[in-house]
Amino acid sequence: MKGVGEMAEKKIRVLVAKPGLDGHDRGAKVIARALRDAGMEVIYTGLRQTPEKIAAAVVQEDVDALLMSILSGAHDYLFPRVMELLKEKGVKDILVVGGGVIPEEDIPALQSLGVKDVFGPGTSTEDIVKYVQQNVKL
Amino acid sequence: MTVRRAAKMEDEGEMDAKKILEEKKGWEKRCLKKAPEKIQSTSGMDIGILYTPADVPNLDYSQDLGYPGEYPFTRGIQPTMFRGRLWSMRQYSGFATADESNRRYKYLLEQGQTGLSVAFDLPTQIGYDSDHPLAQGEVGKVGVAIDSLADMEVLCKGIPLDKVSTSMTINATAAILMAMYIVVGEKQGVKPAALRGTIQNDVLKEYVARGTYIFPPKPSMRLATNIFEYCSKEVPQWNTISVGGYHIREAGSTAVQEVAFAFAIAISYLEAGVKAGLNIDDFAPRVSWIFNTHINVLEEVAKFRAARRLWAKIMKDRFKAKDPRSWMLRFHTQTGGCTLTAQQPLNNLIRTTFQAMAAVLGGCQSLAVCSYDEALALPTEESVRLSLRTQQIIAHESGLIDTVDPLGGSFYLEKLTDEIEKGASEYIAKIDQIGGAVTAIEKGYIQQEVQESSYRYQREIEAGGRVMVGVNKFQIKEPPVKGLLKVDPRVREVQVKQIAKLKSSRDSKKVQASLGELKKVAQGDGNLMIPILDCVRAYCTLGETCDVLRGVFGEYEPVVTV
Numbered sequence: 001m002k003g004v005g006e007m008a009e010k011k012i013r014v015l016v017a018k019p020g021l022d023g024h025d026r027g028a029k030v031i032a033r034a035l036r037d038a039g040m041e042v043i044y045t046g047l048r049q050t051p052e053k054i055a056a057a058v059v060q061e062d063v064d065a066l067l068m069s070i071l072s073g074a075h076d077y078l079f080p081r082v083m084e085l086l087k088e089k090g091v092k093d094i095l096v097v098g099g100g101v102i103p104e105e106d107i108p109a110l111q112s113l114g115v116k117d118v119f120g121p122g123t124s125t126e127d128i129v130k131y132v133q134q135n136v137k138l
Numbered sequence: 139m140t141v142r143r144a145a146k147m148e149d150e151g152e153m154d155a156k157k158i159l160e161e162k163k164g165w166e167k168r169c170l171k172k173a174p175e176k177i178q179s180t181s182g183m184d185i186g187i188l189y190t191p192a193d194v195p196n197l198d199y200s201q202d203l204g205y206p207g208e209y210p211f212t213r214g215i216q217p218t219m220f221r222g223r224l225w226s227m228r229q230y231s232g233f234a235t236a237d238e239s240n241r242r243y244k245y246l247l248e249q250g251q252t253g254l255s256v257a258f259d260l261p262t263q264i265g266y267d268s269d270h271p272l273a274q275g276e277v278g279k280v281g282v283a284i285d286s287l288a289d290m291e292v293l294c295k296g297i298p299l300d301k302v303s304t305s306m307t308i309n310a311t312a313a314i315l316m317a318m319y320i321v322v323g324e325k326q327g328v329k330p331a332a333l334r335g336t337i338q339n340d341v342l343k344e345y346v347a348r349g350t351y352i353f354p355p356k357p358s359m360r361l362a363t364n365i366f367e368y369c370s371k372e373v374p375q376w377n378t379i380s381v382g383g384y385h386i387r388e389a390g391s392t393a394v395q396e397v398a399f400a401f402a403i404a405i406s407y408l409e410a411g412v413k414a415g416l417n418i419d420d421f422a423p424r425v426s427w428i429f430n431t432h433i434n435v436l437e438e439v440a441k442f443r444a445a446r447r448l449w450a451k452i453m454k455d456r457f458k459a460k461d462p463r464s465w466m467l468r469f470h471t472q473t474g475g476c477t478l479t480a481q482q483p484l485n486n487l488i489r490t491t492f493q494a495m496a497a498v499l500g501g502c503q504s505l506a507v508c509s510y511d512e513a514l515a516l517p518t519e520e521s522v523r524l525s526l527r528t529q530q531i532i533a534h535e536s537g538l539i540d541t542v543d544p545l546g547g548s549f550y551l552e553k554l555t556d557e558i559e560k561g562a563s564e565y566i567a568k569i570d571q572i573g574g575a576v577t578a579i580e581k582g583y584i585q586q587e588v589q590e591s592s593y594r595y596q597r598e599i600e601a602g603g604r605v606m607v608g609v610n611k612f613q614i615k616e617p618p619v620k621g622l623l624k625v626d627p628r629v630r631e632v633q634v635k636q637i638a639k640l641k642s643s644r645d646s647k648k649v650q651a652s653l654g655e656l657k658k659v660a661q662g663d664g665n666l667m668i669p670i671l672d673c674v675r676a677y678c679t680l681g682e683t684c685d686v687l688r689g690v691f692g693e694y695e696p697v698v699t700v
Binding site for chain 2: 023033045047078105122126
């Protein structure tokens with residue numbers, strides 16, 4: 001008889017997104033690959049994602065985590081807009097994390113909107129993998 | 139020199155190499171009891187403990203190195219290099235409004251900068267006005283917002299365009315910004331033939347590594363060749379393209395890939411120009427380059443030398459260019475932004491000093507040094523001044539400019555130069571097999587290669603012993619950095635108001651007529667610079683002009699390669 005422990009473990013589903021016009025995707029691609037290597041199912045959106053497209057993808061792909069990378073300084077408009085749309089769509093309990101070039105002083109405001117944390121330049125992919133594994137709600 | 143004597147010298151050279159190899163083996167036996175760990179260059183070449191003449195036994199000084207200012211230009215493209223004239227000190231700048239950026243340019247020129255380099259915001263680079271929905275949050279953030287000729291006039295106010303050369307980092311919308319610059323020059327009484335500067339105008343690398351594309355490859359190539367053709371006649375001192383290795387390297391490529399992919403892309407542009415009926419020597423002399431100066435000093439010096447020699451060969455042998463100026467690789471370089479750390483930012487002053495040194499030892503024509511806070515924000519006046527001082531101290535105090543190519547002849551450097559040339563040639567041949575750079579990009583080949591290298595580099599940092607000082611070794615607990623530049627988010631409101639004012643005060647008949655003419659020419663095969671100039675003069679906005687082109691050309695659909 002099969003026990004619960006022998007059932008397949010549910011894979012963590014992650015959306016890695018590039019909001020706005022910023023075309024720097026080196027970090028997002030490296031992280032997407034590292035998460036995949038760690039056994040997660042990763043969907044990378046590509047560039048030029050509007051907040052509407054990102055929110056729609058979160059719902060459509062039924063992800064457990066949303067990682068947004070932005071280096072242009074437009075996070076101050078785009079991240080709150082994404083969080084607003086997720087709220088409108090009734091998305092609950094997903095882990096939202098930011099990355100890229102986001103000044104430390106901007107982070108508390110983002111956290112108050114539901115972005116759990118922001119990982120700046122120099123963060124190791126190992127730390128991000130662990131963070132997602134430990135903070136996602138399956 | 140008789141054939142017999144030349145043969146004798148070659149034999150003697152060979153014997154010397156054999157003798158030295160034997161001696162080296164003896165030394166290794168005596169002194170290298172334990173073989174040290176192997177290390178490799180970024181491009182995978184094993185780096186030995188010691189280099190001797192035996193490592194470059196076939197080096198022919200006259201053929202492979204030669205003399206500066208003459209084929210194959212390995213040692214430099216001008217006979218006296220920096221003894222004759224220093225490189226241009228050209229810091230990449232721009233943010234918020236044209237007015238603020240104009241002030242920063244004047245400051246930089248006062249502090250000794252010798253040329254301007256304009257950074258535009260993302261909406262401007264991607265052909266959206268500041269009032270477009272997709273411009274929300276982006277206006278003035280990574281560069282200056284230019285919505286129309288009116289903004290360009292403010293940007294250049296008080297700057298004599300016949301005396302200052304200007305480089306504009308603009309690609310998909312290069313034709314429009316070029317037209318704006320020409321018209322501002324006209325208004326200053328400066329003829330187009332007197333204008334000096336550069337437009338980046340390299341849309342192929344945008345598809346691979348930078349992302350500010352608008353149209354698909356074919357119409358983008360047409361726009362680029364229209365610019366080559368127009369400027370070769372009307373603005374002959376203008377560099378109509380700056381082919382980017384820089385951005386490909388920032389995206390994570392190796393040094394060899396940086397050269398190879400930039401060269402493959404340039405080859406595509408040249409072939410397009412020739413196909414459009416241009417004589418190679420009419421536009422090749424105005425091709426220029428932007429390369430990265432990454433952190434491994436000697437590899438970078440070798441890279442620049444290899445690039446000069448290889449490009450000279452490609453222009454002479456592949457394109458049969460006859461004008462020696464077509465063979466010359468003229469480059470701007472910026473120190474690698476990706477090597478900067480957010481941790482202990484002052485460390486970046488040291489990094490950029492080594493990199494600036496490598497750029498100078500590598501014989502660049504123009505240099506931008508990243509500012510120490512640039513992993514965190516755009517430079518402040520203080521931090522960009524330090525970047526300029528770095529260049530000035532190298533130029534005036536260090537003695538590194540006293541003679542041309544002072545590192546030439548170093549056994550290690552010459553071996554590295556050879557290896558990089560060889561590696562780049564192999565990649566170019568591979569891309570030729572695939573069908574050229576455009577096809578390679580459509581198939582995702584170049585993107586995949588870059589991604590692989592980027593991932594490998596990251597693995598080296600996390601598990602392979604590659605040290606990043608302050609990041610994975612020698613860390614400290616530090617408070618958040620203060621005093622960073624912040625762009626006022628009200629910039630967007632200012633621009634939006636100005637656009638409304640412009641639209642209500644301009645001649646709307648002229649606007650409609652010029653946009654209509656642009657559409658006609660875009661649908662045909664005439665030179666787009668002519669109708670674009672008219673649109674600019676009529677104060678059409680950048681967005682209005684681009685929307686006409688979008689309507690005719692469509693928009694690029696990227697290939698997601700992850």
